[in-house]
Amino acid sequence: FPTRRSSDLGFLLIMILRFSVSILIIIVHLVRIVYFFSLKNKILTSVYLEVEMEFAGRLKKIRIKLIMIGICLIFLGGYSLIQEWKDQKKNTTKKVFDQYTDAFFKENISTNEITMHFFLENPEKYRLEQPKNLYPSMNQGSVLNEKIKISKEIEKLKKFKQKELTKKQQNTYMVLMDYLRRQKNLSMYPYYERILGKTSGQQAQILLTLSEYRLKNEKDIKSYFQLLKGLDGYFDSLIEYSKEQVKRNLFLSDQSLKEVLQQIQNVIKQKENNMLVATFNLRIADIKGINAAQKKKYCRENKKLIGTKVLPAYEKLYSHLQALNGNGKNENGLYYYKNGKEYYKVLVAQKTGSDKTIEEMIEISDRSIEKCLRKLIKLQKKYPNIINEYRNHKKNIKIVQNPQNILNKLRQKMVKYYPKAPKVSCKIKYVHKTMEEYTSPAFYMVPEIDSYKENVIYINKAQTAELYPTLAHEGYPGHLYQNVYYAARNDDPVRYLLDYPGYSEGYATYVEVFSYSMMDAEGYGDIYQQMNMEMYEYNLALCSRVDLGVHYEGWKKKDVRAYLRSFGMDDSQADELFQMIIENPANYLSYYIGYQEFHELLTDYKKMAGNKYSLKAYHTEILDAGPCSFDILRRRIESNL
Secondary structure, eight states: HHHHHHHHHEEEHHHHHHHHHHHHHHHHHHHHHHHHHHHHHHHHHHHHHHHHHHHHHHHHHHHHHHHHHHHHHHHHHHHHHHHHHHHHHHHHHHHHHHHHHHHHHHHHHHHSHHHHHHHOOOOOGHHHHHSSSSSOOOOOHHTTTTTHHHHHHHHHHHTOOOGSSOHHHHHHHHHHHHHHHHHHHTTTTTTOOOOTTTSSSSHHHHHHHTOOOOOOHHHHHHHHHHHTTTTHHHHHHHHHHHHHHHHHOOOOHHHHHHHHHHHHHHHHHHHHHHHHHHHHHHHTTSSSSOOOHHHHHHHHHHHIIIIIHHHHHHHHHHHHHHHHHTTEEEEHHHHHHHHTHHHHHHHHHHHOOOOOOOOHHHHHHHHHHHHHHHHHHHHHHHTTTTHHHHHHHHHOOOSSSHHHHHHHHHHHHGTTOOOOOOOOOEEEEEOOOGGGGGGEEEEEEBBTTTBOOOOEEEEEETOOHHHHHOOOOOTTTSHHHHHHHEEEEEGGGGGGGOOOOHHHHHHHHHHHHTTTTOOOOOOOOOHHHHHHHHHHHHHHHHHHHHHHHHHHHHHHHHHHHHHHHHTOOOOHHHHHHHHHHHHHHHHHHHHHHHHHHHHHHHHHHHHHHHHGGGGGHHHHHHHHHHHHHHHHHHHHHHHHH
């Protein structure tokens, strides 16, 4: 930090000069006082010898006192100058820290058009220029340089002394340092990341991203068209990444590749009923300031680009990936890759934000499964038909409820337990039919940092059975509520870039489980609510235990089948879960371990707060903190109490 050094040095020289002058003035006055009394002493000696003897003693005492006062003044002046210098240094540190985080934010948010457009509605307010790249870079240079880049950022951050920062800056410092260290650990294992997959792969996610690309004016439309034209280049980087994985024996299994190729083939087939055509037509209809004729022209251009740029890009990707078939040497979990267990450890740490060991997580999931089973058995003994009634109820549920009404009810019921959040709008959209097989049951689209008033939740009709818990997870008091609540706090912009899946998914899971206690029982009473809560935790714990077994303990498909048979699941269900876990390692742990961490924090919070305990106060604490690791969250709560 050259600026910081030069300003500190100049200020220090000024302080030294001022201090030296002050001392010099005091010394001169002391010399004059001593000289005056010495001179007077000589005159009095020649005239009044006897009187002077008595007076001299008094003068000596006065001189000593004056000298002592002078010395005190010197120290007080020095102390005052030192304190002034320290205060100035602290103010300089605060200013430089803000400059650093601002630069970090701008650099990372403007790496490519997709990232900047989804994070900011008005990048010009942040004085950001148009990014050179359209998509995130997956080329070899960027992948291998990630470790060096992160290490440099950590060293920059270490130069700041936390004590010289404000409380808000200290929080930002801790979270950013924790985030960078977790990312650095991941960067030690280049090309281990799964970028292709049936549902979570980049080739599937990019369609959803493009279908939700914000269109508010003609500039946005032109940027969107540039992205369609540049999709081929982005897929080239995915191909390059996949070929490098083959060289390192890290490429996905043949079964996983087969599912990816099937998904790509389905996209290629949808020449007329393509989701990018349908979603573009809907979005452009809402744009004001463009006449009907121009909108039709843009719709024709969009359809043309999909036919001439997007589909050929998918055809090229399909061709290159098909050529890699047979290179997936490992049909099992990360355990069977070189250094796979070590990579899984750091992946779990990043995905969960928890500092618990893998062994501790295994123990937690085993205990949770046992606890849930005991409670379910107890319920069944008390109410013999409860399990069958529960299953039939789940089976017969259809999406006939109004999602907006459910969201409104949830928002009303949560007031008692959660702090107030800003009023925002939320549109319910449905996943395009061509993507139903390849997307989650539901998902929330995180809005822009500087424009969080408009929100979107997607529902997959083919996979969503019950809306109430789904909308509690995605809407209120889940993802939507948590995101807009924290956005309204206007924290340091850099905080909104830092992704902590364990916090975000763990919180949404925690409130989803809690939402069962707020729901209308529909004739089933507390029994039905308990059944829902126990079954939800049980299923999540079971899936997480399989994830840990497959990737850390080396369970193969036959082991998963045997394990799940003991819980009444057939082999087809076991095979499906096994494949999902192979495709997306540690995904279930973001939800489950995150949930367990929040639940554990709540238990400890009750003990610490004592008579002052309030569930609403606890929720306020975890929401005010924003996404972070659970160690940081715990320390924050303890310090506030």
